[in-house]
Amino acid sequence: MIVAAKAALRAEAQARRAAVHDPARGAEALARLDAVLTPHLGRPAAGYLPIRSELDPRPAMAALGRAGPVGVPVIEGAARPLSFRLWTPDCAMERGPFGVSIPSEPRPMVPEVLIVPLLAFDRRGIRLGYGGGYYDRTLALLRARGPVLAVGLAYAGQELPDLPAEPTDLPLDLIVTEAEVILP
Numbered sequence: 001m002i003v004a005a006k007a008a009l010r011a012e013a014q015a016r017r018a019a020v021h022d023p024a025r026g027a028e029a030l031a032r033l034d035a036v037l038t039p040h041l042g043r044p045a046a047g048y049l050p051i052r053s054e055l056d057p058r059p060a061m062a063a064l065g066r067a068g069p070v071g072v073p074v075i076e077g078a079a080r081p082l083s084f085r086l087w088t089p090d091c092a093m094e095r096g097p098f099g100v101s102i103p104s105e106p107r108p109m110v111p112e113v114l115i116v117p118l119l120a121f122d123r124r125g126i127r128l129g130y131g132g133g134y135y136d137r138t139l140a141l142l143r144a145r146g147p148v149l150a151v152g153l154a155y156a157g158q159e160l161p162d163l164p165a166e167p168t169d170l171p172l173d174l175i176v177t178e179a180e181v182i183l184p
């Protein structure tokens with residue numbers, strides 16, 4: 001039931017995000033993201049390299065990278081948590097699974113602060129992703145090891161009133177949009 005409801009929402013959420021994708025909105029969201037991340041500069045962090053109409057977090061990742069290690073996610077296989085490879089703005093990249101760019105050099109790192117991509121979110125911090133369950137498995141693993149800050153980065157137009165949630169869905173700690181910072 002929930003799995004089918006999520007699948008139907010994904011197509012709608014992709015279209016909604018594509019419709020609000022915009023560099024000016026992205027810049028406003030990144031200004032808010034910088035303010036949120038400033039107290040965490042120096043902690044190991046992870047961002048992501050955007051695909052489709054995802055908001056581009058690379059300016060924030062570059063700032064984090066001047067203060068500490070920054071990684072990006074790598075799919076290790078279905079039903080497995082993500083791993084993270086060290087990323088710098090000029091590092092050599094290659095094409096990974098699902099057309100996502102990953103650093104060619106597999107220098108592993110473990111993030112404590114994560115900028116998380118998403119298709120849709122709600123005010124409770126529930127997120128809808130592409131459906132692999134990768135971030136849920138990854139956050140479960142990282143949170144079992146120590147304190148983690150998971151920050152969803154999205155356009156305000158990606159909000160939906162009440163996303164269907166499974167027991168494995170772990171809420172985000174914060175959601176940053178061009179309009180506001182949401183504390184679930």
Ligand SMILES: Nc1nc2c(c(=O)[nH]1)N(C=O)[C@@H](CNc1ccc(C(=O)N[C@@H](CCC(=O)O)C(=O)O)cc1)CN2
Pocket residue numbers: 048049050051054073074075082098100117118129130131132134135
């Ligand atoms: N930029 C970015 N990097 C990321 C993620 C992400 O959401 N965004 N991920 C977050 O987990 C992981 C990649 N996960 C992904 C999973 C599926 C698809 C995808 O395109 N799925 C197809 C369906 C494919 C199928 O059914 O076989 C689709 O949505 O059309 C893309 C990325 C790791 N890196």
Ligand SMILES: Nc1ncnc2c1ncn2[C@@H]1O[C@H](COP(=O)(O)OP(=O)(O)OP(=O)(O)O)[C@@H](O)[C@H]1O
Pocket residue numbers: 003006127128129130131132133134135136137140166168169
């Ligand atoms: N920690 C977990 N342990 C076992 N199964 C999990 C876990 N997290 C998620 N799953 C499974 O993965 C499936 C897909 O998860 P979900 O719909 O939350 O993906 P998503 O958050 O949209 O995708 P992604 O995180 O890859 O962007 C779920 O239906 C669930 O069965």
